[in-house]
Amino acid sequence: MLELRELHAGYGQMKVLHGVSLHVGEGEIVALLGSNGAGKSTLNNNISGIFRPTAGEILFDGADIAGLPPQAVVELGIVQVPEGRRIFPNLNVRENLELGSYRRARSRRGANLDHVLTVFPRLGERIDQIAGTLSGGEQQMLAIGRAMMAEPRLLILDEPSLGLSPLMVEEMFELICRLNREGLAIFLVEQNVVQSLEIADRAYVMENGLVTLDGPASALLADPELKKSYLGL
Amino acid sequence: MEFFGLTLPSYGWETVLGSAVSGVFLGAIYALVALGLTLIYGVLHIINFAHGALLMLGMYGVFFLWKLAGIDPYLAMLIVVPGGFALGYLLQRFVIGKASHGRDEIILLVTLGLSIVIENGALFFFSATERSVLVPYDLDGIDLGVTYAVWPEIAALAGSLAITGALWLFMMRTDTGRAIRAVARERRGAQLVGINVDHIFAVTFGLGTAIVAAAASLLAPTYPVHPQIGNLFVLIAFTVVVLGGMGSFVGALVGGFLIGITEQLGRLYMGESLGVITVSVIFILVLLLRPTGLFGQRSGQG
Numbered sequence A: 001m002l003e004l005r006e007l008h009a010g011y012g013q014m015k016v017l018h019g020v021s022l023h024v025g026e027g028e029i030v031a032l033l034g035s036n037g038a039g040k041s042t043l044n045n046n047i048s049g050i051f052r053p054t055a056g057e058i059l060f061d062g063a064d065i066a067g068l069p070p071q072a073v074v075e076l077g078i079v080q081v082p083e084g085r086r087i088f089p090n091l092n093v094r095e096n097l098e099l100g101s102y103r104r105a106r107s108r109r110g111a112n113l114d115h116v117l118t119v120f121p122r123l124g125e126r127i128d129q130i131a132g133t134l135s136g137g138e139q140q141m142l143a144i145g146r147a148m149m150a151e152p153r154l155l156i157l158d159e160p161s162l163g164l165s166p167l168m169v170e171e172m173f174e175l176i177c178r179l180n181r182e183g184l185a186i187f188l189v190e191q192n193v194v195q196s197l198e199i200a201d202r203a204y205v206m207e208n209g210l211v212t213l214d215g216p217a218s219a220l221l222a223d224p225e226l227k228k229s230y231l232g233l
Numbered sequence B: 001m002e003f004f005g006l007t008l009p010s011y012g013w014e015t016v017l018g019s020a021v022s023g024v025f026l027g028a029i030y031a032l033v034a035l036g037l038t039l040i041y042g043v044l045h046i047i048n049f050a051h052g053a054l055l056m057l058g059m060y061g062v063f064f065l066w067k068l069a070g071i072d073p074y075l076a077m078l079i080v081v082p083g084g085f086a087l088g089y090l091l092q093r094f095v096i097g098k099a100s101h102g103r104d105e106i107i108l109l110v111t112l113g114l115s116i117v118i119e120n121g122a123l124f125f126f127s128a129t130e131r132s133v134l135v136p137y138d139l140d141g142i143d144l145g146v147t148y149a150v151w152p153e154i155a156a157l158a159g160s161l162a163i164t165g166a167l168w169l170f171m172m173r174t175d176t177g178r179a180i181r182a183v184a185r186e187r188r189g190a191q192l193v194g195i196n197v198d199h200i201f202a203v204t205f206g207l208g209t210a211i212v213a214a215a216a217s218l219l220a221p222t223y224p225v226h227p228q229i230g231n232l233f234v235l236i237a238f239t240v241v242v243l244g245g246m247g248s249f250v251g252a253l254v255g256g257f258l259i260g261i262t263e264q265l266g267r268l269y270m271g272e273s274l275g276v277i278t279v280s281v282i283f284i285l286v287l288l289l290r291p292t293g294l295f296g297q298r299s300g301q302g
């Protein structure tokens, strides 16, 4: 479904990604792990078209989408829930969700809104509340709900558990499994290594802009190398 | 009455009220010019120095439509408002946005340069001569008791309120309006739901220009047009925007009326030349006492 080949990217003179290759298949949960500053968000934003890679390919259903503008990427069905949520703080919950279908699935807005509100009843209770006044956990639900409104085929989640209470983190991982069961392919960027590996099919570990380890999640979970270097276990 | 050593004349309440009412009519136009400015500021976070020049261009449009085709200045709105939108859209999308590479300080200079180009272009093509649109109804109106309101004044007030209301509805009810509000506060988030930010910037600039074109229509029957006419209004509009709070719609409306009333009362008590100064004094006082304006805290819509 999604395949990155030798992707190079950065910011001006600064190189961040030095040839990253990875792939996500239909219906998979693929985790991307790596410490702060490894380049995970940079990777996501190059896929989403926020930034333009300097070299390499981003194939989606076999077509190279590298360098497409963000709206074209969304239109194809690749939707990102970014780090820091990036909800619209000055708009209410309903407006935030409805804008999720600004580019894609607009004709099914009503039905999708109902669906999101059954997944997140909390958002239904706060439907007219200004989004900037929601709690952190609610804002994360809103960010995911907003992405769901576009009927993504591939959902990119950038550190969705960041800043959530342990209970909410648990709920978040359950939700990711649920979305995946509904047929969504998920590319999950996380620092919560163990929980991510428990729900993922496969995983990649990134260090300093390079993939240094990859394989089935269960194998990585058992990998003494990963445990030592990355988990500090 | 004495005021900083100046002896002010004392008037009956009818005169004062009459002055205040005519200030409301004047303020409606200020509010409209300020509305376009504050919209662009609230979304693009830039001060559009070309706003006054675009107002002037709109007034020339109205003038020539009247002079050459006999089109009534109010009817001309049907042409200059869409024309203003198109011009504003193209300017932002292909000139201002492209030339500035997303750097705010460059945008500022580009709009400043644009205003100089437009003004000198007007001077070259239209000369400095003042030109007036003459309408048969400019002295008719309604007797309000304390003052006599002529139709152009009434149209200015009604038009300003209607346009502000329509803009508000547009911003709240349409996807494009919501996208504009979204972009104003969260550009990255907007990109990630598939909003084309460059397009929304251009739409916003187009709306701001369309609004100032509507103001041009409303002004044309009462103000003669010349290449510098925009400066007068835009200076006051800046004051209104700062007074009302940068980026706030309600602030633009209330600020416009406050400035209009202040100016007219200033005129009444201190004469033509000193009267205008009261506006500048208010401007400085606001900056000193409440730099965020009456309705502003952050950018975005109020």
Ligand SMILES: Nc1ncnc2c1ncn2[C@@H]1O[C@H](COP(=O)(O)OP(=O)(O)O)[C@@H](O)[C@H]1O
Binding pocket: A011, A016, A034, A035, A036, A037, A038, A039, A040, A041, A042, A043
């Ligand atoms: N917008 C940006 N402009 C310049 N440098 C950036 C930007 N975003 C991230 N970086 C830099 O790129 C590197 C990788 O950052 P990032 O992709 O955010 O890593 P991660 O998401 O893995 O923590 C870091 O050194 C960071 O400082």
Ligand SMILES: [Mg+2]
Binding pocket: A040, A041, A042, A083, A158
């Ligand atoms: Mg990151």
